[in-house]
Amino acid sequence: MKKVFLTGASSGIGLAIAQSLIARGDEVWGTSRNLIRLEQLPRLHPVLLDLSNSRSIEEAFKSAHLGAGYFDVVINNAGRGHFGPAEHLSEQEIQKQFQVLVFSHLQLMRLALAVMRARGQGLIINVTSLASRLPVPFMAAYNAAKAAMAAFTMSIQLELPDARIQIVDLQPADISTAFNNAVTRSSQNDPRYEKRVARTWTTVDRNMTNAPKPELVAKHVLQLIDSKSPPSRITVGDVFQAKVAPFIFRFLPQRLRVWGLKRYYGI
Ligand SMILES: NC(=O)c1ccc[n+]([C@@H]2O[C@H](COP(=O)([O-])OP(=O)(O)OC[C@H]3O[C@@H](n4cnc5c(N)ncnc54)[C@H](OP(=O)(O)O)[C@@H]3O)[C@@H](O)[C@H]2O)c1
Known part of the structure; x- marks a missing residue:
């Protein structure tokens, strides 16, 4: 039986991970900003946590850890996106994205590392995204923000002196969740971007609808937890997005990458 701290357990990928862990007898401390959103499941301990507030992160992790005694696994999963032309992104919105997707995840990783170091073992899974590449x-x-988190994860993988503490960068491709419903959108109306924004959103929305279910990610998370030597990075999604596209991308010059992505999104 494993003890797992999991952020964003109320919906999508986090909910599927929580359900799969609980189904096989593991114990989960699952977080949400609103405890009502968490399913009532046996061995799911609800934890209130808001990634935009560093005090909330520290209190949530420490009180959950006190209750659990130890964590075998910490999964940095919670997050949300923002949609709008880069040219018009305010510094405040960029800061918000980095708080929710980078600084909060780093804080949790530090808290997790401190208790895992004391115990001499543990697994941290950082859910970044294929969008980082x-x-x-x-x-x-x-x-x-996802690229920053992926780079930080790889950096710490290079440095960690203790082989019994493992860190994995889990990069989902499109997975069918309510993620797009929670995406905040820039209100700025710039006619130069209107058509391109609309076309991209159509593709993003269609991809999300046709994407694999979050249970696919949960299946891979269970395998990571059970593995003696988990990979440093895994990509999870349909075969084209998770395997073919990143493989081809690796060998293309940057100009062709930009061209290919524009074609893919119809802009
Ligand atoms: N779905 C995809 O295609 C996809 C692809 C690549 C990467 N990802 C990544 O996978 C992770 C999970 O996404 P998902 O698709 O499962 O989305 P989702 O269904 O919208 O779930 C997001 C989860 O994050 C929590 N959350 C959001 N903002 C939060 C905040 N400020 N503080 C605390 N918790 C917060 C939500 O909890 P509450 O609202 O209850 O607080 C919810 O449980 C994210 O990091 C996302 O970037 C998703």
Whole structure:
């Protein structure tokens, strides 16, 4: 039986992970900004946590850890996106994205590392995104924040002196969740961007509808938890997005990458 701290357990990928862990007998401390949104499940301990507030993060993790005694696994999953032309992104919106997707995740990773170091073992899974490598148009702050988190994760993988503490960068491609409903959108109306924004959103929305279910990510998370030597990074999604596109992308010059992504999103 594993003890798992999981952010964003109320919806989508986090909910599927919580359900899969609980179904096999693990114990989950699952977070939401609103406890009513968390399903009532046996062995799911509800934890109130808001990633935009560093005090909330510290209190949530410490009180959950006190109740649990230890965590085998900490999963940094919660997050949301912002959609709008990069040219018009306010500094405040960029800061918000970096708080929710980078600084809060780093704070949780530090808290997790401190208790895992004391115990001499543990697994941290940082849910970043394929968008860190194949950016989505009009999601510049999101792409950049996920790329920052992926780079930080790789950096710490290089440095960690203790082989019994493992960190994985889990990069979902499109997964069918309510993620798009929670995306905030810039109100700025700039006619130069209108058509391109609309076309991109159509593609983003269609991809999300046709994407694999979050249970696919949960299945991979269970495998990571059970693995003695989990991979440093995994990409989860349909075969084209998760395997073919990143493989081809690796060998293309930047100009062709930009051209290919524009074609893909119809802009
Ligand atoms: N779905 C995809 O295609 C996809 C692709 C790549 C990466 N991802 C990443 O996967 C993760 C989960 O996304 P999802 O698709 O499962 O989306 P989702 O269904 O919208 O779930 C997002 C979760 O994050 C929590 N959350 C959002 N903002 C929060 C905040 N400020 N503080 C605390 N919790 C917050 C939500 O909890 P409450 O609202 O209850 O607080 C919810 O449980 C995210 O990091 C996302 O970037 C998703």
